[in-house]
Amino acid sequence: MHESTQLSDLFLQGQEEEALKYVQDFLESHSYEQLYSELLTPAMYRIGELWEQNEISVAEEHLATAVCDFVLSATELRNKAGNGPKKAMVFGPEGEEHYIGLKMVAALFREEGYEVRYMGPNLPLDSALELAGEWQPDVVALSGALAHRLPALKTYAEAFAHTGSNPAVLIGGRAVTLSSFADLHVKGAVVVRELGALREWIRTGKGPNDDTLSTG
Ligand code: B12
Known part of the structure; x- marks a missing residue:
């Protein structure tokens, strides 16, 4: 199974800890940009397709989005740079x-x-x-x-x-x-x-x- 599909399944099951672990493991060998573009975005686009095809409910889509949001915040590089000058x-x-x-x-x-x-x-x-x-x-x-x-x-x-x-x-x-x-x-x-x-x-x-x- 494709990595982003596996991750979107964790999102749909509301498995915050497992999703976070999955993403942290991915980051061992990938950049943040790859995490966003190659893993999280396709995972959420898949959620959108399942939602559009009525294969998941609005509640499941909300749950998946909340887990994605959590993982994104938990892994972000807040400690790095970010002080300008720009x-x-x-x-x-x-x-x-x-x-x-x-x-x-x-x-x-x-x-x-x-x-x-x-x-x-x-x-x-x-x-x-x-x-x-x-x-x-x-x-x-x-x-x-x-x-x-x-x-x-x-x-x-x-x-x-x-x-x-x-x-x-x-x-x-x-x-x-x-x-x-x-x-x-x-x-x-x-x-x-x-x-x-x-x-x-x-x-x-x-x-x-x-x-x-x-x-x-
Ligand atoms: C989660 C979700 C919601 C959540 C959003 C909650 C949240 N916290 O964000 C909620 C439930 C609120 C929602 C509501 C709606 N949604 Co919605 N939603 C989604 C879903 C499943 C995922 C969105 C997401 O997070 N994508 C992942 C992100 C990372 O992707 P992205 O936004 O495209 O961003 C990437 C790039 O575009 C880029 N990018 C984004 N912004 C910027 C800005 C800059 C400057 C740059 C450089 C780059 C950049 O960077 C990202 C990296 O890859 C999508 C499916 C999809 N294909 O996206 C549907 C989707 C977008 N939604 C859709 C619809 C229809 C709606 C509603 C109209 C449903 C309704 N009937 O109420 C409402 C409209 C709400 C509104 N007024 O905005 C449709 C849109 C279809 C269309 N015709 O355009 C989609 C495609 C689902 C579908 N397949 O039908 N939704």
Whole structure:
């Protein structure tokens, strides 16, 4: 059985300790980026498929998500770096409830030495702009899972492009991998489709697949 399938079964059975042990063993020979991209993300995508096909209930999906969330928090590299000088604000726009991907993005910025303010999903634009005004981030990273979140991502990205610290605005999440995103023009924002491209962007200012969409 594939590793991510085994792990998603542990998630579904609510086996926190076993899931944590599984992930810690994986980390003996893999990076955090591999943990997120190759193990946790496919495990959660499988949960989504089982849910869509009515093979698991909403309660089981919630349980699986809670165990994934626990494992993610328990293994994160909070002790490493994370004191700046660069600062990243990481959150989801109002209405968005998915946040597992966001937590991975926050962890990756920390691992790369950024000071991070991770504010979870569903953050109203006014509050987000207020905090950015005070805290002056270098990067604002936004995530959306559903296609109908695209207009909100665009609104947020455009608003941040005009804040005082003139942050780089990154947009990611399942929504940007959908074809409808190609029609959406976001002035000044960088679209980053996966964590490898995010690390590339952090290190070089460019991602292999990033599109800086310049027309409004
Ligand atoms: C868990 C879950 C929920 C939980 C979320 C709780 C939580 N703590 O996050 C709850 C129950 C709240 C939920 C609700 C809903 N969900 Co839901 N959910 C999921 C599920 C099973 C897993 C999500 C997840 O954690 N994925 C794992 C993460 C790591 O993946 P990711 O977000 O894509 O992130 C990766 C990349 O995209 C990237 N990334 C993400 N953000 C960013 C940001 C930046 C800047 C960068 C660089 C990269 C990046 O990094 C990650 C690393 O690989 C997915 C299945 C799936 N395929 O994702 C469905 C799924 C996304 N949900 C779906 C649906 C339909 C819904 C609801 C509408 C259901 C309903 N009828 O109420 C609501 C909408 C809620 C809302 N308003 O947002 C559908 C969406 C289908 C579609 N048409 O788009 C999915 C695909 C399930 C399915 N197969 O049908 N959901």
